Amino acid sequence: QVQLQESGPGLVRPSETLSLTCTVSNFSISSNFFWGWVRQPPGKGLEWIGSIFHFGTTYSNPSLKSRVVMSVDTSKNHFSLSLSSVTAADTALYYCARRHYASGLLDYWGRGLLVTVSS
Amino acid sequence: EIVMTQSPGTLSLSPGETATLSCRASQAISSNYVAWYQQRPGQAPRLLVYGPSSRATGIPDRFSGSGSGTDFTLTISRLEPEDFAVFYCQQYGSSPYTFGQGTKLEIK
Numbered sequence: 001q002v003q004l005q006e007s008g009p010g011l012v013r014p015s016e017t018l019s020l021t022c023t024v025s026n027f028s029i030s031s032n033f034f035w036g037w038v039r040q041p042p043g044k045g046l047e048w049i050g051s052i053f054h055f056g057t058t059y060s061n062p063s064l065k066s067r068v069v070m071s072v073d074t075s076k077n078h079f080s081l082s083l084s085s086v087t088a089a090d091t092a093l094y095y096c097a098r099r100h101y102a103s104g105l106l107d108y109w110g111r112g113l114l115v116t117v118s119s
Numbered sequence: 120e121i122v123m124t125q126s127p128g129t130l131s132l133s134p135g136e137t138a139t140l141s142c143r144a145s146q147a148i149s150s151n152y153v154a155w156y157q158q159r160p161g162q163a164p165r166l167l168v169y170g171p172s173s174r175a176t177g178i179p180d181r182f183s184g185s186g187s188g189t190d191f192t193l194t195i196s197r198l199e200p201e202d203f204a205v206f207y208c209q210q211y212g213s214s215p216y217t218f219g220q221g222t223k224l225e226i227k
Contacts, residue, residue, distance in 0.1 A: 038164075046156075046164065046207055046218040061215040062120075095163055103152050104211030107175065109163040 004110035022096030034099035039092040125219035131227040138195040142208035149212030
């Protein structure tokens with residue numbers, strides 16, 4: 001069973017950079033899948049952030065693209081998200097997920113990590 | 120960006136009944152790439168149905184998806200207590216991949 005686990009700080013100050021890591025278990029991150037991020041503000045719906053292939057190819061939501069950087073570390077079987085210049089609007093549950101190669105289908109998800117942006 | 124609109128916002132039904140959830144896209148979805156996810160309180164979304172009528176691994180046949188073009192439906196028959204949750208549709212054919220705002224299925 002593929003398992004994903006988000007990690008990172010739960011509190012980030014405004015204007016700083018949010019950095020999260022997703023560790024994948026029981027499945028090689030170098031396989032033919034993308035690895036993605038989705039967020040959910042408290043009490044609201046889901047927003048796709050972006051995804052990355054192990055070669056480094058990335059796709060990001062245009063609404064966030066200028067602030068998003070993603071990376072993959074195949075030696076640690078994990079991938080990461082950085083979101084710069086955060087504001088209170090970036091407060092959300094951040095999920096990592098496995099994305100099918102030829103489409104945006106997300107079939108395995110992590111449990112999510114709440115990140116609060118506050119001074 | 121494709122906008123996905125779900126209806127109704129809330130659906131109140133009793134166990135044993137059938138739920139019909141709708142999702143309408145602002146433009147035709149490439150290859151009918153629409154998925155449905157269930158999110159129980161405090162849990163991550165779980166993939167139910169995709170493509171639009173294929174069930175994910177381990178999903179009972181009480182869950183069925185249908186539709187094409189811009190209109191898609193998730194049907195849940197013989198509702199069980201654990202089915203009550205929030206359901207999201209997603210189009211995954213065109214980036215940025217977008218979700219509907221959700222339908223809450225609650226016990227009547």
